[in-house]
Structure formats: C-alpha cells, structure tokens
Amino acid sequence: MTKNTGAQGRSEQRKRNPSVLDNFKPLLVDVAVPLGSYYLLKEAFGMSVFAALAWSSVVPALRTVWSLVRERRTNGLAGLILVVNVVSLLLSFVSGDPRLMLAKDSGISSTVAIGILVSVRLGKPMMTAGMKPFLIKGDAAKEAAWERLMTGRATASAAFRRKESVFSVVWGVALFAECVARVVGAYTVPVDTMVWLGTVVMIGTVAVAMVVSGGLAVAPMEGMLAAEVEAGADRAQPEVAVAA
Numbered sequence: 001m002t003k004n005t006g007a008q009g010r011s012e013q014r015k016r017n018p019s020v021l022d023n024f025k026p027l028l029v030d031v032a033v034p035l036g037s038y039y040l041l042k043e044a045f046g047m048s049v050f051a052a053l054a055w056s057s058v059v060p061a062l063r064t065v066w067s068l069v070r071e072r073r074t075n076g077l078a079g080l081i082l083v084v085n086v087v088s089l090l091l092s093f094v095s096g097d098p099r100l101m102l103a104k105d106s107g108i109s110s111t112v113a114i115g116i117l118v119s120v121r122l123g124k125p126m127m128t129a130g131m132k133p134f135l136i137k138g139d140a141a142k143e144a145a146w147e148r149l150m151t152g153r154a155t156a157s158a159a160f161r162r163k164e165s166v167f168s169v170v171w172g173v174a175l176f177a178e179c180v181a182r183v184v185g186a187y188t189v190p191v192d193t194m195v196w197l198g199t200v201v202m203i204g205t206v207a208v209a210m211v212v213s214g215g216l217a218v219a220p221m222e223g224m225l226a227a228e229v230e231a232g233a234d235r236a237q238p239e240v241a242v243a244a
Contacts, residue, residue: 033059103186109202110179116172125168131218135225145228154231156224163224167217174209178202 038056041047047055119126136142147153149160181201185194 099186099191103183106179106182106186109175109182113172113175113179116168116175120165120168120172125165127168127171128164131164131167131221135218135222141229141232142225145225145232148232149224149228154228156228160221160224163217163221167213167221170213170216171209174205174212178205181205 037059038052041055042052116126132146136146145154149157150164151157154160178201182194182198185197185201189197
C-alpha cells in the first residue's frame with residue numbers, strides 16, 4: 001500500500017514538475033528517432049536510400065496511427081516526417097540526370113516548409129513543439145504560465161500566440177527559400193560545386209532562421225513567459241494568505 005502510494009506521489013510530482021527530458025520526448029520520438037535511424041541505416045548498415053527511408057518511416061507511421069486511435073487527434077510532427085519520407089521514397093525513383101538528383105533533395109525542404117506554413121494557417125504552428133522545451137526548461141512554474149498564455153487565460157495571451165505563429169512562419173519561409181536556392185543552384189552551378197554547396201546553404205539557412213526567429217519570436221516570448229510566471233506568483237500569494 002505504501003509502495004503504491006509512493007509511486008503515485010512520484011507520478012504526480014513528475015506531472016507537476018516535468019524534466020527537460022519529458023519536455024523533449026515528443027520532439028525526440030517524432031523527429032530525432034526517424035531522422036537518426038535513416039542516417040544510421042544508410043551510412044552504418046549500408047542500406048539503400050529506399051530501404052533506409054522505408055524503415056525509418058516505421059516510427060512516425062506508428063505514432064500517427066497511435067494518435068488517431070488512442071488520442072483522437074493527429075500528431076503533426078510525426079505526420080509531417082511520415083509525409084517527408086513518403087515524398088523522398090517517391091523521389092528516390094528519379095535517376096539519371098545528376099542535376100535532377102541534386103534538385104530532388106530540395107523536395108524534402110519544400111515539403112517541410114509547406115507543412116509548417118499550413119500548420120500556421122490552421123492555427124496549430126508545428127514548430128512550437130521544438131521551441132517549447134527551450135522556453136520551459138523543465139520548470140513547473142513556466143509550464144503553468146505557458147498553459148495560461150496558450151489557452152487565453154493570461155493578459156498577454158494574444159501577443160504570445162502571435163509570436164508563436166511568427167516563429168513557425170520564419171522557419172517555414174526560410175526552408176522554402178532554401179528549397180528554391182538549391183533548385184536554382186542545381187541547374188546553374190557546376191555539379192561538383194553544388195554537392196558541397198548544398199550543405200552550406202542548408203547550414204546557413206538554419207543559422208539565419210535561428211537568429212531571426214530568436215529575435216522576432218523567442219526573445220519576446222521569454223519576456224512574456226517570465227512576466228506571467230511573476231504574475232502567477234503574485235496571484236497565488238493572496239490565496240495563501242486567505243487560507244492561513
């Protein structure tokens with residue numbers, strides 16, 4: 001009896017004060033595992049691109065089905081990664097022209113970019129799952145403040161949600177621009193040069209998106225989150241005083 005009570009207490013405590021790993025878990029399962037497994041299967045085990053993409057699609061496929069059946073909702077990140085893998089599988093049949101082979105790699109970026117921008121249009125910005133852990137940092141007070149801001153129970157909720165959308169828009173536009181740049185480069189730059197230049201473009205795009213989204217969205221959201229944490233603490237003090 002005591003053992004069960006202790007386990008329940010730890011479970012409740014974990015819900016109230018989630019760790020950084022708990023916050024990162026959805027992102028790790030939906031993004032890191034399928035992408036990591038693709039490169040592991042392709043590079044370490046020598047599988048073909050088609051086989052590596054097919055096997056790395058298993059996790060996002062299962063996550064998407066599980067969300068639909070058990071949670072009665074769609075899993076945005078897992079679904080997007082699944083779509084990207086399917087598109088890549090279809091594009092893997094394209095062969096022959098080396099420039100076309102280079103250009104087809106941009107299909108992944110364009111699929112992700114369109115998915116992100118559509119999610120903003122639908123009011124469910126997809127990049128939030130990757131941003132939230134960096135803002136919350138496993139802090140229970142910040143987690144509670146985040147929920148109040150996202151559900152409209154805080155004064156700054158509207159501004160907070162706008163910045164949330166801005167974050168995803170920046171990443172969606174950046175990835176789409178990378179797609180266009182790589183397609184143009186595939187047909188205008190020498191093939192040998194574009195092989196390594198494509199990677200440089202990708203890294204540069206990520207760096208620019210991080211800086212721009214950080215200034216336009218992350219920094220303001222951090223400020224609003226901190227203010228809401230303080231406001232929540234101030235609201236809690238009178239309740240404690242009355243209870244006493």
